[in-house]
Amino acid sequence: MAKTVTSPAVETFAAGIETAVDVAAIEKQLHELWHAAAETQPGSPERQIARASLFNFVVFCRTEAHRDHATQVLSTLTSYHPCRAMVLVVDPELPKPQLSAAISAHCHLAAERKQVCCEQIAFHASGTDVEKLSATVLPLLESDLPTVVWWQYNFLQSVVVFRQLVDAADQIIYDTSSWDAPENQFGALAEIIAARQHSKFADLSWTRLGLWRELAADFFDDPSCRAKLNSVRAVEIEHGCGPGAAVRAELLASWFAAQLQWPAAEALAKIRLTEREDRDVTAVGIISFVIRASDARFSVRKDHGELAASAVVEMPNVCSLPRKQAFRPADEASLLSQELDRASNPFIYERALRMASQLFGRAGKI
Amino acid sequence: MRELQASINPLREGIAASSAPSPCAFVIFGATGDLTHRKLVPAIYNLAHEGQLPTNFALVGFARRPKTHEQFRDELRAAVTEHSRFQPINPTVWDSLSQRIFYLQSDFGDPKGYEALDGFLKKLDRDRGTAGNRIFYLAAAPAEFETIIDQLRPSGLIQNSNSWQRIVVEKPFGSDLATAERLNSVLAGVFDERQIFRIDHYLGKETVQNIMALRFANEIFEPLWNQKYVDHVQITVAESLGVETRGGYYDQAGALRDMVQNHMLQLLALTALEPPVSLEAGAIHDEKAKVLKAVRLMAPDQVSQFTIRGQYERGSIAGQSVAGYRSEKNVAPDSCTETFVALKLLIENWRWAGVPFYLRHGKRLVKGVAEIAVQFKAAPAVLFAKEGCAPLSPNVLALRIQPDEGIAIRMNAKVPGTVMNIQPVKMDFRYGGSFGVRAPEAYERLLHDAIVGDSTLFTRRDEVDRSWQMIDAIRNGWRTASPPVPYESGTWGPPEADEFIQKDGRQWRRP
Numbered sequence: 001m002a003k004t005v006t007s008p009a010v011e012t013f014a015a016g017i018e019t020a021v022d023v024a025a026i027e028k029q030l031h032e033l034w035h036a037a038a039e040t041q042p043g044s045p046e047r048q049i050a051r052a053s054l055f056n057f058v059v060f061c062r063t064e065a066h067r068d069h070a071t072q073v074l075s076t077l078t079s080y081h082p083c084r085a086m087v088l089v090v091d092p093e094l095p096k097p098q099l100s101a102a103i104s105a106h107c108h109l110a111a112e113r114k115q116v117c118c119e120q121i122a123f124h125a126s127g128t129d130v131e132k133l134s135a136t137v138l139p140l141l142e143s144d145l146p147t148v149v150w151w152q153y154n155f156l157q158s159v160v161v162f163r164q165l166v167d168a169a170d171q172i173i174y175d176t177s178s179w180d181a182p183e184n185q186f187g188a189l190a191e192i193i194a195a196r197q198h199s200k201f202a203d204l205s206w207t208r209l210g211l212w213r214e215l216a217a218d219f220f221d222d223p224s225c226r227a228k229l230n231s232v233r234a235v236e237i238e239h240g241c242g243p244g245a246a247v248r249a250e251l252l253a254s255w256f257a258a259q260l261q262w263p264a265a266e267a268l269a270k271i272r273l274t275e276r277e278d279r280d281v282t283a284v285g286i287i288s289f290v291i292r293a294s295d296a297r298f299s300v301r302k303d304h305g306e307l308a309a310s311a312v313v314e315m316p317n318v319c320s321l322p323r324k325q326a327f328r329p330a331d332e333a334s335l336l337s338q339e340l341d342r343a344s345n346p347f348i349y350e351r352a353l354r355m356a357s358q359l360f361g362r363a364g365k366i
Numbered sequence: 367m368r369e370l371q372a373s374i375n376p377l378r379e380g381i382a383a384s385s386a387p388s389p390c391a392f393v394i395f396g397a398t399g400d401l402t403h404r405k406l407v408p409a410i411y412n413l414a415h416e417g418q419l420p421t422n423f424a425l426v427g428f429a430r431r432p433k434t435h436e437q438f439r440d441e442l443r444a445a446v447t448e449h450s451r452f453q454p455i456n457p458t459v460w461d462s463l464s465q466r467i468f469y470l471q472s473d474f475g476d477p478k479g480y481e482a483l484d485g486f487l488k489k490l491d492r493d494r495g496t497a498g499n500r501i502f503y504l505a506a507a508p509a510e511f512e513t514i515i516d517q518l519r520p521s522g523l524i525q526n527s528n529s530w531q532r533i534v535v536e537k538p539f540g541s542d543l544a545t546a547e548r549l550n551s552v553l554a555g556v557f558d559e560r561q562i563f564r565i566d567h568y569l570g571k572e573t574v575q576n577i578m579a580l581r582f583a584n585e586i587f588e589p590l591w592n593q594k595y596v597d598h599v600q601i602t603v604a605e606s607l608g609v610e611t612r613g614g615y616y617d618q619a620g621a622l623r624d625m626v627q628n629h630m631l632q633l634l635a636l637t638a639l640e641p642p643v644s645l646e647a648g649a650i651h652d653e654k655a656k657v658l659k660a661v662r663l664m665a666p667d668q669v670s671q672f673t674i675r676g677q678y679e680r681g682s683i684a685g686q687s688v689a690g691y692r693s694e695k696n697v698a699p700d701s702c703t704e705t706f707v708a709l710k711l712l713i714e715n716w717r718w719a720g721v722p723f724y725l726r727h728g729k730r731l732v733k734g735v736a737e738i739a740v741q742f743k744a745a746p747a748v749l750f751a752k753e754g755c756a757p758l759s760p761n762v763l764a765l766r767i768q769p770d771e772g773i774a775i776r777m778n779a780k781v782p783g784t785v786m787n788i789q790p791v792k793m794d795f796r797y798g799g800s801f802g803v804r805a806p807e808a809y810e811r812l813l814h815d816a817i818v819g820d821s822t823l824f825t826r827r828d829e830v831d832r833s834w835q836m837i838d839a840i841r842n843g844w845r846t847a848s849p850p851v852p853y854e855s856g857t858w859g860p861p862e863a864d865e866f867i868q869k870d871g872r873q874w875r876r877p
Binding site for chain 1: 369370372375376377378379380381417418419420421800801
């Protein structure tokens with residue numbers, strides 16, 4: 001049975017310090033904490049706290065280190081995306097079955113010195129108790145609020161848990177940059193997305209391509225430039241050697257090919273990906289792309305320092321100064337925030353995935 | 367090989383048309399003034415902080431006082447340090463921005479100053495890639511607007527066909543219909559309407575923009591948003607501050623011209639407009655203009671029936687004694703300028719026939735608050751009256767614009783217990799609670815929109831003309847009416863304002 005909640009317990013909770021709770025009494029314990037918080041409020045505005053939640057946010061982690069990282073991201077993210085966060089460490093390999101929980105809060109100072117707080121419920125599931133996770137988490141989802149699942153690892157390798165929770169998810173966020181050999185899984189991923197039309201899938205690798213795709217699209221709003229699209233001879237993409245750089249280059253190349261309606265064989269002939277040779281570790285992600293057409297060259301290059309990209313058109317009778325545009329912040333909290341604000345178009349992504357599967361999967365030749 | 371459709375950009379699919387700001391030079395006329403320091407440059411810094419400024423951007427201050435680029439930058443750094451919403455100042459962002467800030471000294475009427483400006487901007491085009499695009503921001507005294515616009519025409523500053531030029535005009539936009547029309551004509555002689563951005567910073571506030579979302583993104587409200595269900599609408603913009611350092615200007619302008627002509631009539635238009643055909647600027651301007659055209663103009667003999675004006679006397683606010691209006695600096699000791707105004711406006715269209723819109727604004731009131739309150743007709747009381755319940759309170763939907771931006775709904779609920787007792791309760795949604803404190807400030811949003819060329823949140827010529835027509839009609843009636851009635855500072859205005867609404871069987875809200 002949950003203990004009576006005291007004022008120090010409220011302060012511990014609001015300070016973001018985890019308190020272990022009985023898995024069966026999580027909702028009750030939270031209710032008592034909020035009740036106690038309400039009672040401490042009169043006459044002390046600096047201690048006033050309010051709970052806020054716009055969605056349920058379920059985060060899947062493999063290790064405690066991943067969980068700590070997720071908690072850190074949530075402390076930033078909740079300041080502008082308040083939610084009920086459930087952080088799950090799932091370790092089916094551990095022999096000992098265990099399911100434990102802890103609660104804490106992410107609090108942010110709002111107007112008039114009030115604190116606005118979001119709950120975080122952390123679970124650790126191991127052994128066969130992993131199977132109990134969905135039945136534990138589902139009742140804790142706040143009703144009438146969307147549910148977003150952030151899978152910190154490859155969910156295709158956690159089929160059981162994925163199937164149990166995916167139906168409850170309105171949006172599933174993951175990052176193929178952190179997967180092993182994602183090229184070989186693009187096809188399966190595309191199938192899952194096509195089969196789950198009611199859920200929005202967001203790949204942070206794809207989110208990171210946002211500015212690159214925007215700048216590429218900007219080139220061809222001009223009819224004279226657009227006319228060159230039928231004569232594209234080559235698309236050359238240079239990428240860094242950092243984690244996930246290659247997969248982003250593959251997705252960008254596949255997007256070009258899919259949108260330009262190239263058959264796979266034509267795409268294989270026209271696309272060239274190169275990894276920067278100097279192994280500069282600061283050159284993360286995409287470094288540049290060039291679209292070569294007859295009489296025209298369209299290029300975008302990341303500037304030194306990586307704060308902006310310059311787009312250049314080289315075409316007869318076209319006078320074009322380099323156009324620069326700043327990159328949006330690319331830390332995980334910012335990427336998640338972008339997807340929560342406005343989810344990417346899933347159809348375009350799915351189309352690019354299918355192309356990527358053909359070009360870079362096991363059968364691909366690039 | 368498959369041929370792509372020539373009319374469609376295949377790479378644009380699923381990607382919003384670029385709202386990325388183009389390279390530009392941002393020229394502030396009156397760059398040493400309060401507005402530049404308190405609002406404009408902090409907003410520009412905030413945009414830089416958020417990565418929303420074009421990389422090829424330059425800010426050029428243009429004003430009378432002699433100073434160097436470096437002095438100007440130092441002053442602006444202090445202003446940003448004091449007024450930016452991002453604290454502390456990020457030195458990397460500031461250093462990058464400050465390298466793109468420049469200052470030119472000239473009288474506003476001196477053609478040589480504009481020649482120098484033209485040359486300087488062309489140099490920036492070459493050195494900084496600003497591409498010939500310019501925004502001219504009139505932050506100088508209104509008396510200088512015409513002089514500046516006249517000088518822009520012959521100087522060659524706005525004649526580059528391969529680029530764009532825009533002008534942003536601060537309020538007050540004229541002092542009556544005649545002066546507004548004159549200013550519009552002067553502007554139209556140099557700029558197309560598409561290039562003119564008349565700024566009303568109220569339209570940059572998130573809650574004001576949310577009026578459209580609330581109305582048209584929620585099916586539950588719009589069916590009730592008409593004369594069948596709405597009893598009346600109250601729009602309140604109350605200030606606890608007095609005229610501060612603006613006594614000279616304010617004594618000429620008064621509350622009606624300072625607040626009602628622009629901010630409050632824009633709030634009314636957004637509250638009452640019909641669904642626009644799209645969210646594009648032209649479509650929204652069309653609907654706002656229609657509403658303003660439908661507001662009944664007051665005949666001189668109706669003005670005392672439909673308006674109340676007041677002037678604050680000494681009193682106390684938050685425990686501090688404050689002076690009366692006539693004792694304020696640069697205010698005439700026998701001034702008859704109104705510092706409080708209450709209006710009853712009628713919108714003569716199908717949706718709003720018979721629904722009064724009460725507008726109330728004053729200085730030195732109890733507190734600073736701005737809200738739009740839609741009061742619905744009361745539910746029939748017959749059911750609960752039989753149980754001895756007090757008369758039911760009507761439902762109210764209040765859109766709070768400042769402070770604590772949010773939306774509140776007042777509804778009736780049963781008090782727990784064995785007897786049927788009904789009490790009004792409030793459901794309160796606060797932006798800060800749900801979305802945190804990440805909203806850009808009004809100027810930030812508006813400057814960004816001006817840079818990307820989106821005029822949705824600015825006012826169009828016909829809106830300005832019509833609002834001045836309404837204001838002039840009221841002022842015309844006031845000429846022969848009794849002077850403003852006094853009210854004590856720290857109150858909700860003159861008692862006559864209460865009588866004004868009570869005679870309609872209604873009451874002012876206490877927001």
